[in-house]
Amino acid sequence: MLTTALARGVGAVRSDQTSVRRANLSVVLSHIAEHAPCSRASIAARTGLTRGTVSSLVAELIELGLLHEGGITEPPRVGRPSVSLELGSTVVGVGLELNVDYLAVCVEDMRGVVRYEQRVVRDNRGSSVAPVLGRLAKLANEALQMTGREGLQVAGIAVAVPGLVDVESGTLLRAPNLGWSDVPVAALLGAKLDTSRQLHVENESNAAALAEHWRGAGQGLRSFICVFGEIGVGGGIYVDGELFRGGRGYGGEIGHTLVDPAGQLCACGNRGCLETVVGLEAIARAAGIVPDSRDRPASVTEELVDRATVGDVPTLQALARAADALGAALASTINLLDLDGVVLAGCFGPLAPWLVERVEETLRTNVLSAEWLSCDVRASTLGERAAVHGSAAIILRSILTDPWLARRRKDDLRVAAS
Amino acid sequence: MLTTALARGVGAVRSDQTSVRRANLSVVLSHIAEHAPCSRASIAARTGLTRGTVSSLVAELIELGLLHEGGITEPPRVGRPSVSLELGSTVVGVGLELNVDYLAVCVEDMRGVVRYEQRVVRDNRGSSVAPVLGRLAKLANEALQMTGREGLQVAGIAVAVPGLVDVESGTLLRAPNLGWSDVPVAALLGAKLDTSRQLHVENESNAAALAEHWRGAGQGLRSFICVFGEIGVGGGIYVDGELFRGGRGYGGEIGHTLVDPAGQLCACGNRGCLETVVGLEAIARAAGIVPDSRDRPASVTEELVDRATVGDVPTLQALARAADALGAALASTINLLDLDGVVLAGCFGPLAPWLVERVEETLRTNVLSAEWLSCDVRASTLGERAAVHGSAAIILRSILTDPWLARRRKDDLRVAAS
Numbered sequence: 117m118l119t120t121a122l123a124r125g126v127g128a129v130r131s132d133q134t135s136v137r138r139a140n141l142s143v144v145l146s147h148i149a150e151h152a153p154c155s156r157a158s159i160a161a162r163t164g165l166t167r168g169t170v171s172s173l174v175a176e177l178i179e180l181g182l183l184h185e186g187g188i189t190e191p192p193r194v195g196r197p198s199v200s201l202e203l204g205s206t207v208v209g210v211g212l213e214l215n216v217d218y219l220a221v222c223v224e225d226m227r228g229v230v231r232y233e234q235r236v237v238r239d240n241r242g243s244s245v246a247p248v249l250g251r252l253a254k255l256a257n258e259a260l261q262m263t264g265r266e267g268l269q270v271a272g273i274a275v276a277v278p279g280l281v282d283v284e285s286g287t288l289l290r291a292p293n294l295g296w297s298d299v300p301v302a303a304l305l306g307a308k309l310d311t312s313r314q315l316h317v318e319n320e321s322n323a324a325a326l327a328e329h330w331r332g333a334g335q336g337l338r339s340f341i342c343v344f345g346e347i348g349v350g351g352g353i354y355v356d357g358e359l360f361r362g363g364r365g366y367g368g369e370i371g372h373t374l375v376d377p378a379g380q381l382c383a384c385g386n387r388g389c390l391e392t393v394v395g396l397e398a399i400a401r402a403a404g405i406v407p408d409s410r411d412r413p414a415s416v417t418e419e420l421v422d423r424a425t426v427g428d429v430p431t432l433q434a435l436a437r438a439a440d441a442l443g444a445a446l447a448s449t450i451n452l453l454d455l456d457g458v459v460l461a462g463c464f465g466p467l468a469p470w471l472v473e474r475v476e477e478t479l480r481t482n483v484l485s486a487e488w489l490s491c492d493v494r495a496s497t498l499g500e501r502a503a504v505h506g507s508a509a510i511i512l513r514s515i516l517t518d519p520w521l522a523r524r525r526k527d528d529l530r531v532a533a534s
Numbered sequence: 535m536l537t538t539a540l541a542r543g544v545g546a547v548r549s550d551q552t553s554v555r556r557a558n559l560s561v562v563l564s565h566i567a568e569h570a571p572c573s574r575a576s577i578a579a580r581t582g583l584t585r586g587t588v589s590s591l592v593a594e595l596i597e598l599g600l601l602h603e604g605g606i607t608e609p610p611r612v613g614r615p616s617v618s619l620e621l622g623s624t625v626v627g628v629g630l631e632l633n634v635d636y637l638a639v640c641v642e643d644m645r646g647v648v649r650y651e652q653r654v655v656r657d658n659r660g661s662s663v664a665p666v667l668g669r670l671a672k673l674a675n676e677a678l679q680m681t682g683r684e685g686l687q688v689a690g691i692a693v694a695v696p697g698l699v700d701v702e703s704g705t706l707l708r709a710p711n712l713g714w715s716d717v718p719v720a721a722l723l724g725a726k727l728d729t730s731r732q733l734h735v736e737n738e739s740n741a742a743a744l745a746e747h748w749r750g751a752g753q754g755l756r757s758f759i760c761v762f763g764e765i766g767v768g769g770g771i772y773v774d775g776e777l778f779r780g781g782r783g784y785g786g787e788i789g790h791t792l793v794d795p796a797g798q799l800c801a802c803g804n805r806g807c808l809e810t811v812v813g814l815e816a817i818a819r820a821a822g823i824v825p826d827s828r829d830r831p832a833s834v835t836e837e838l839v840d841r842a843t844v845g846d847v848p849t850l851q852a853l854a855r856a857a858d859a860l861g862a863a864l865a866s867t868i869n870l871l872d873l874d875g876v877v878l879a880g881c882f883g884p885l886a887p888w889l890v891e892r893v894e895e896t897l898r899t900n901v902l903s904a905e906w907l908s909c910d911v912r913a914s915t916l917g918e919r920a921a922v923h924g925s926a927a928i929i930l931r932s933i934l935t936d937p938w939l940a941r942r943r944k945d946d947l948r949v950a951a952s
Contacts, residue, residue, distance in 0.1 A: 289905075290902060338781060351870070362773065363773050364757065374900075375792065444792045444795065445792070451790045451791065487715075
């Protein structure tokens with residue numbers, strides 16, 4: 117999966133020797149990402165490239181910091197011993213998340229190792245744009261300084277935001293739960309960062325879905341929706357192994373699927389959206405918890421888990437009602453999109469033990485194709501960290517497609533590490 | 535657009551001289567389909583093929599009956615006059631439709647001219663499979679005999695059915711309103727036809743959407759849903775100019791989107807599906823019409839149109855309620871799929887004057903992206919004939935992709951015209 121803007125950057129390259137080399141670098145790097153450790157000879161055998169070409173490509177990938185040589189793969193019967201190749205650990209992607217109630221950053225290397233992670237809890241609802249982006253930039257710059265100190269090479273930065281995004285321009289068009297609209301995040305936040313690397317802006321549910329697809333509960337599912345519960349409810353959709361954005365790029369908004377025309381008013385202005393029944397605060401209120409506006413979603417979720425674990429009846433009833441509404445909206449979604457899986461993410465992850473069975477039951481009765489095709493309902497394995505890791509993953513996966521994105525540049529870090 | 539099975543047939547061809555010729559035949563034929571009348575010289579200029587190649591390809595397309603030569607395009611300043619080329623009228627696609635309350639056939643040539651059309655009204659609900667397919671085969675064979683008499687060349691046959699279809703095997707998996715499941719339509723119906731041409735089976739809403747996309751109200755829309763109202767309610771979806779079948783091929787079932795958890799029981803077994811509010815019988819009952827089970831949907835629709843035209847209050851209220859439910863389900867759909875258009879088809883076409891404005895109003899308030907992106911709601915221009923014409927169009931469009939599908943074969947017609 118590559119985001120549109122990045123993909124276009126690669127796709128626009130003319131079909132000349134340079135682009136052939138870039139494509140071959142991608143072939144070799146992607147092969148090693150999937151099969152490491154492996155030798156130059158095995159790469160040549162599996163990709164159809166000549167050994168000479170593979171050696172030259174590998175040399176460049178090592179130079180870029182994307183590969184490194186490990187030990188001897190196996191004692192040779194004849195000839196020279198094979199040196200094993202593995203993904204390098206110096207090139208990193210920086211992921212940011214601007215959430216309704218927290219800000220987060222993580223730095224992840226090509227091997228999927230988290231090198232740095234910070235999360236600052238703070239209610240951003242009703243805050244104006246500038247101070248929130250200022251705090252996020254501070255968090256990001258601390259991470260960038262760390263990469264400078266540790267000799268890591270930042271290939272790019274992506275930020276996940278809770279609303280509709282114009283990926284091309286990096287604009288957050290509408291975020292009902294923040295009360296923001298038309299915020300040019302890429303421009304405003306990018307200007308505050310200590311790097312000239314371009315900032316990629318992505319919807320939080322799409323980022324979470326990518327993370328779950330790549331390294332989480334979505335592995336092995338061809339077509340699934342990652343339904344992300346917090347104060348709002350979002351959805352990231354994969355169809356046939358690719359992120360599905362819909363016709364014009366703003367698809368996936370399952371939180372505003374109608375589940376009850378006589379229901380509560382929603383932050384979007386309508387009545388009876390899924391979000392009004394299965395959003396975290398709605399579940400909490402139905403369970404008899406009156407969430408203080410200063411409470412963190414994570415602590416509200418924990419409270420619900422604690423109460424459900426000891427069999428608190430109002431909590432179990434609230435979760436059953438939420439599961440039924442979630443099941444109904446998912447059934448409508450699957451009737452339209454014919455998915456083979458659902459990943460319950462955000463607060464739905466920890467609450468999954470009380471949701472999965474009822475959701476599956478609703479899907480069995482309400483999905484037209486359920487008689488012969490099942491739909492797997494799984495709990496997120498990445499939890500609250502899915503979106504920020506998905507942001508880093510956007511960068512890391514783009515490097516697999518175009519390894520030259522990892523090239524060092526003079527102004528990678530504007531301010532030297534102190 | 536090509537249906538999966540047909541597309542695979544073409545895609546699987548090896549990249550050798552034969553496949554290059556087939557691809558070039560398609561390029562020339564598609565060019566003429568879009569720009570006719572045009573000369574060999576203009577085709578060469580626009581496609582980049584040499585004039586010699588174009589002449590040879592045109593000769594084969596004429597031989598196949600797909601092109602014919604018209605008059606002189608324009609008086610030449612120098613050299614020989616240009617002969618204009620147009621699509622031929624001897625190659626036809628045969629479209630069939632097995633509907634809940636009627637059977638239909640049409641024969642359409644490459645120019646989009648309907649050469650033959652029949653429709654037999656009959657309530658097929660509760661009928662067993664064999665007699666219904668027998669009657670449809672009789673209708674089809676009468677059409678095939680006509681093609682024999684008139685020297686038309688049948689390139690293929692497709693049938694639209696009201697339910698979930700496994701396109702690959704040509705099986706109707708589930709048709710709630712017929713009460714059928716697991717019916718191998720391609721095999722059973724194919725065996726009764728007086729031709730060995732393969733029978734392609736397609737969901738009726740997908741067929742209707744194709745017809746509207748190609749020659750109807752969907753022209754110019756990149757991403758739209760054709761929502762098809764009759765006794766049941768189906769949807770055919772286009773995303774980015776291509777038929778969208780969802781993850782495993784069974785998407786588009788908007789009729790079973792939940793609109794009211796406290797609503798009526800649906801034929802699918804659930805409660806409160808869109809179909810229970812906006813299906814034709816539901817609208818009629820709400821309007822105070824008690825449809826006799828022998829009434830045709832078309833006559834029920836006419837009755838509703840008549841009553842609405844004279845301002846009958848219960849009818850206007852029933853249509854307003856239907857419009858609101860339709861709007862709500864479409865808003866949920868557009869939040870997921872981000873479409874730029876809706877085509878109201880089947881009974882919704884004639885009823886559109888009382889639906890469009892309210893549906894648009896709901897989309898403006900309920901679609902998250904509506905502030906900056908509009909969604910065009912249009913009435914079908916093909917009406918009740920959309921699905922059967924879409925079936926013929928499946929064949930005709932497949933010929934544009936692979937003109938060799940129009941080759942004559944010995945057993946094209948098993949029984950000579952009497």
